[in-house]
Amino acid sequence: LPIVFQYEKPSEVDSIRRSEEFYLRMNQRRSVREISSDPVALEVIENIIKTGGTSPSGAHTEPWTFVVVSNLEMKQQIRQIIEAEEEINYKQRMGDVWVQDLQPVGTTWVKEYLTEAPWLILIFKQVHGFKQNGQKKIHYYNEISVSIATGFLLAAIQEAGLVTVTTTPLNCGPSIRVLLNRPVNEKLLLLLPVGYPKVGATVPDFKRKPLYDIMVHYQ
Amino acid sequence: LPIVFQYEKPSEVDSIRRSEEFYLRMNQRRSVREISSDPVALEVIENIIKTGGTSPSGAHTEPWTFVVVSNLEMKQQIRQIIEAEEEINYKQRMGDVWVQDLQPVGTTWVKEYLTEAPWLILIFKQVHGFKQNGQKKIHYYNEISVSIATGFLLAAIQEAGLVTVTTTPLNCGPSIRVLLNRPVNEKLLLLLPVGYPKVGATVPDFKRKPLYDIMVHYQ
Numbered sequence A, B: 001l002p003i004v005f006q007y008e009k010p011s012e013v014d015s016i017r018r019s020e021e022f023y024l025r026m027n028q029r030r031s032v033r034e035i036s037s038d039p040v041a042l043e044v045i046e047n048i049i050k051t052g053g054t055s056p057s058g059a060h061t062e063p064w065t066f067v068v069v070s071n072l073e074m075k076q077q078i079r080q081i082i083e084a085e086e087e088i089n090y091k092q093r094m095g096d097v098w099v100q101d102l103q104p105v106g107t108t109w110v111k112e113y114l115t116e117a118p119w120l121i122l123i124f125k126q127v128h129g130f131k132q133n134g135q136k137k138i139h140y141y142n143e144i145s146v147s148i149a150t151g152f153l154l155a156a157i158q159e160a161g162l163v164t165v166t167t168t169p170l171n172c173g174p175s176i177r178v179l180l181n182r183p184v185n186e187k188l189l190l191l192l193p194v195g196y197p198k199v200g201a202t203v204p205d206f207k208r209k210p211l212y213d214i215m216v217h218y219q
């Protein structure tokens, strides 16, 4: 049976202030690829994952698994898999246009953050689940749901004062899934190295589109 | 040329506190389908869209367009399109399993919130963009990027003390795109009605998975 939604209505002034403050905090987020090896408490990582788990999902399927790696040897094995694949991606698979489009971002196939960051979060989408009786349970819109959950998780990383870079390890999913001993219904979607930035870390000099380039208002 | 990342490192205590407080605020989010027609200031909606625009995106393509509708006639036309398609979806296209899986959520093809909510936000993914010279610009991972941006946007709606329900208007994309006069490179991904909940609004009695059902730790 449905339950009453627990809610307290804010004043309009409060709503404006809170939405502006949140925008200002989120607007300081940047993808940082130079991550310090300073430790970060497990409790913070747990809060971040819990926040990812508050996301909506198609038909409330919660089709996500967050694999969190702090073990150095495991990080080294992940780095080995990814750098080997990424070298082939950059040299052969991605093609000239893609490699050129990435030049302003400044990325290559070398990814020090994979062993330097204190935490790696590997985000798997469950392409289906299982019912009590073992039958397949359909996970409607699972990739969209897990990507939305990643948005909540990235916002939580920012709120905690940590940094990350959202990455898509192209062609590495199957090997990493086996390495991490995840079942075949889980597919690697994104990998986030998480920690503090290195002192003096740099980022590409990007601007964001102004509001009325991304918003259209029918009034 | 890269620039130095602007950053202030929080203390560990602060990081734990902030991540916990953010989790607690996000954990109060629910999808609400009974939305009051009380007005919400444009400024709040603008802050929410701006927050969506702080999201990361593949190769910094920012492949999103947020169409915001406050015009009643436009909302009525959108409702007409969606309810007509959803009636066919529920009765014919979705099939018995899907309709059954939605029973706990309690949805049907009737969607009062489409005309009652003060704002509709229609989220389009740009499947490609255009360069200065008019050539196609590839938008890598555009659906994932726009879904992540939706996560930021939903977090912003929650921070502002408003409610929404994340919806996927199945088979309605093309008609709504034409109605809103959007170009063919934009595809409707999600629709969010935004406002305050109706007094006494109810929600399904769902629990979220406990942390160690969604998190696996390799330490």
Ligand SMILES: Cc1cc2nc3c(=O)[nH]c(=O)nc-3n(C[C@H](O)[C@H](O)[C@H](O)COP(=O)(O)O)c2cc1C
Residues within 6 Å of the ligand: A054, A055, A056, A057, A058, A059, A060, A061, A141, A144, A145, A148, B029, B030, B031, B032, B033, B105, B107, B165, B166, B167, B168, B169, B203, B206
């Ligand atoms: C990708 C996606 C699609 C969804 N589609 C619909 C929809 O079409 N209609 C609807 O009423 N709810 C939709 N939902 C909302 C889910 O039903 C809701 O998130 C889920 O039941 C969990 O409830 P909660 O959001 O209150 O935690 C969708 C959610 C996601 C993430």
Ligand SMILES: Cc1cc2nc3c(=O)[nH]c(=O)nc-3n(C[C@H](O)[C@H](O)[C@H](O)COP(=O)(O)O)c2cc1C
Residues within 6 Å of the ligand: A029, A030, A031, A032, A033, A105, A107, A165, A166, A167, A168, A169, A203, A206, B054, B055, B056, B057, B058, B059, B060, B061, B141, B144, B145, B148
């Ligand atoms: C879906 C997606 C995939 C991405 N893939 C990578 C990646 O593989 N490697 C990387 O260094 N950055 C990756 N990024 C980060 C983008 O390059 C970055 O978000 C963009 O340049 C904008 O910069 P900002 O995040 O600092 O605002 C990805 C981002 C998204 C959303």
